[in-house]
Amino acid sequence: MAKTIKEINEKIKKGKAVVVTAEEIIDIVDKKGLAKAAEEVDVVTTATFGPMCSSGAYINVGHTKPKIKIGGGKATLNDVPVYAGFAAVDIYLGATALPDEDPRNKLYPGDFEYGGGHVIEDLVAGKDVKLVASAYGTDCYPRKKLETWVNIKDLNEAVLFNPRNVYQNYNVAVNLSDRVIYTYMGTLKPHLGNANYCSAGQLSPLLNDPYYKTIGIGTRIFLGGGIGYVAWHGTQHNPTVKRKESGVTQAPAGTLAVIGDLKQMKPEWLRGATFHGYGVTLTVGIGIPIPILNEQICKYTAIKDEDIWTQIIDYSENYPQGKGSSLGEVNYAQLKSGHIKVQDKDVPTGGISSYSKAVEIANTLKTWIKKGDFLLTEPVASLPGEESGYTFKPLKERPLDK
Amino acid sequence: MVSKKIVLHFPNKLVDQPIVYKLVKDYNLKFNILKASITPKEEGLLVLELNGEEKDYKQGVNYLKESGVKVQPLSRDVVRNEAKCTHCGVCVPICPTAALVVDPLTRKVNFYNDKCIACELCIKACPVRAMEVHF
Ligand code: SF4
Numbered sequence: 001m002a003k004t005i006k007e008i009n010e011k012i013k014k015g016k017a018v019v020v021t022a023e024e025i026i027d028i029v030d031k032k033g034l035a036k037a038a039e040e041v042d043v044v045t046t047a048t049f050g051p052m053c054s055s056g057a058y059i060n061v062g063h064t065k066p067k068i069k070i071g072g073g074k075a076t077l078n079d080v081p082v083y084a085g086f087a088a089v090d091i092y093l094g095a096t097a098l099p100d101e102d103p104r105n106k107l108y109p110g111d112f113e114y115g116g117g118h119v120i121e122d123l124v125a126g127k128d129v130k131l132v133a134s135a136y137g138t139d140c141y142p143r144k145k146l147e148t149w150v151n152i153k154d155l156n157e158a159v160l161f162n163p164r165n166v167y168q169n170y171n172v173a174v175n176l177s178d179r180v181i182y183t184y185m186g187t188l189k190p191h192l193g194n195a196n197y198c199s200a201g202q203l204s205p206l207l208n209d210p211y212y213k214t215i216g217i218g219t220r221i222f223l224g225g226g227i228g229y230v231a232w233h234g235t236q237h238n239p240t241v242k243r244k245e246s247g248v249t250q251a252p253a254g255t256l257a258v259i260g261d262l263k264q265m266k267p268e269w270l271r272g273a274t275f276h277g278y279g280v281t282l283t284v285g286i287g288i289p290i291p292i293l294n295e296q297i298c299k300y301t302a303i304k305d306e307d308i309w310t311q312i313i314d315y316s317e318n319y320p321q322g323k324g325s326s327l328g329e330v331n332y333a334q335l336k337s338g339h340i341k342v343q344d345k346d347v348p349t350g351g352i353s354s355y356s357k358a359v360e361i362a363n364t365l366k367t368w369i370k371k372g373d374f375l376l377t378e379p380v381a382s383l384p385g386e387e388s389g390y391t392f393k394p395l396k397e398r399p400l401d402k
Numbered sequence: 403m404v405s406k407k408i409v410l411h412f413p414n415k416l417v418d419q420p421i422v423y424k425l426v427k428d429y430n431l432k433f434n435i436l437k438a439s440i441t442p443k444e445e446g447l448l449v450l451e452l453n454g455e456e457k458d459y460k461q462g463v464n465y466l467k468e469s470g471v472k473v474q475p476l477s478r479d480v481v482r483n484e485a486k487c488t489h490c491g492v493c494v495p496i497c498p499t500a501a502l503v504v505d506p507l508t509r510k511v512n513f514y515n516d517k518c519i520a521c522e523l524c525i526k527a528c529p530v531r532a533m534e535v536h537f
């Protein structure tokens with residue numbers, strides 16, 4: 001028996017909706033069967049808590065007296081440069097930005113103690129942040145220098161806007177070389193010393209809605225402890241990668257661009273993070289509800305770790321050079337067991353995304369919905385799906401002297 | 403007589419030198435190997451319990467330092483800031499002594515202080531700097 005989002009919202013308002021996490025639905029479907037589960041359960045909550053480099057926040061700091069046009073000038077927050085190519089007092093703070101004086105990888109492997117991700121965490125934590133700006137001065141915006149403390153509560157707008165989050169599946173990173181390498185997938189020991197993975201697997205949003213049947217533009221989500229929305233498909237969205245029979249992609253595929261009011265968010269769900277020798281990023285907590293509209297959707301959400309497969313990629317040569325192929329396929333149950341086999345070697349695994357935090361987010365979102373605080377939305381438009389032919393292309397370089 | 407536990411970091415070039423053998427032969431020290439491993443940077447890591455005369459112990463440690471071995475007392479000075487840890491698990495395969503392991507039920511990362519040899523490899527591997535060295 002099919003349901004509509006409207007009917008589910010009516011139940012949520014009455015406090016009668018049955019809401020379970022993407023982990024709990026697995027057992028329910030096992031015990032009660034698909035038909036009964038789909039009938040009884042109204043919403044399945046999914047979540048992820050992992051580093052997402054394509055994150056950032058735009059901010060309107062308010063006008064000074066006399067006025068300054070930071071746009072076209074320069075600005076920093078806690079010495080971290082922000083993008084100042086907008087109107088007078090709009091800036092964009094990116095998660096991977098670093099202070100000019102950070103030695104980066106000159107002292108290899110770089111420490112990257114503080115950057116954009118940390119500024120976002122400090123802002124959200126309610127700490128005062130130092131704003132320094134310089135401008136060229138105009139007749140209408142005469143001021144040329146600004147140095148002040150700012151606090152999130154005084155900013156006009158502070159909006160988290162992440163061009164790419166919530167990857168549908170991700171690579172497992174290994175190192176075939178004979179030296180240690182420092183990557184965004186963590187420190188990788190030589191000769192297959194470890195294998196790092198980065199997905200919540202059976203709890204991950206787009207792995208539970210592999211064909212984007214319910215998650216679309218306008219979907220209301222848990223974002224960094226507050227409420228956000230899916231704004232668009234994310235950059236590098238790649239729905240056409242190969243899939244298993246279940247529909248689940250076997251490699252990184254779909255992505256989401258997300259947006260939400262930073263002022264409502266919590267520092268525990270937006271954490272600045274450092275990858276030794278790589279740089280700074282932001283760990284973002286995201287939870288997405290999936291309305292159980294029919295049996296097929298219910299079946300997608302009951303996907304188990306052992307049925308989600310991904311590719312093992314060498315990050316010493318294949319990944320940086322953009323060539324070569326997968327060293328093999330593993331599933332998330334194998335990855336979470338602590339060891340996988342790669343080229344006949346027993347390799348210990350490490351996570352990058354926190355599964356226990358993802359469980360916490362899925363449970364929080366479940367509570368919000370059960371209490372009637374969070375209603376579901378109909379997507380305004382769908383994300384480009386497999387049939388769209390949409391793909392993720394490499395850059396075709398063209399020499400400048402032609 | 404003294405009995406002390408120390409952590410030795412052997413740089414790459416010393417890994418195949420008979421250094422511990424010399425401690426026994428030239429300085430008359432008895433040793434117990436508590437832990438030994440090769441770190442990701444291909445450095446040797448050895449945790450020893452040394453027994454011998456105070457004078458011999460001091461000279462032995464001096465000999466180690468002069469040979470280019472980094473010597474640290476084994477003190478449990480690496481702690482986890484529980485409020486900061488996100489239980490991601492990046493540190494788990496980095497730790498040479500399995501002091502950081504994933505609990506299969508809760509999926510949280512447990513820190514077993516008693517297994518920690520304070521090698522400090524996890525300090526920079528942790529993205530949120532939850533592992534801290536306390537002096
Ligand atoms: S790497 Fe840091 S945050 Fe992650 S589990 Fe280890 S101590 Fe906790």
Ligand code: SF4
Nearest residue numbers: 497518519521522524
């Ligand atoms: S310092 Fe860290 S990596 Fe080294 S033994 Fe202790 S917990 Fe493990």
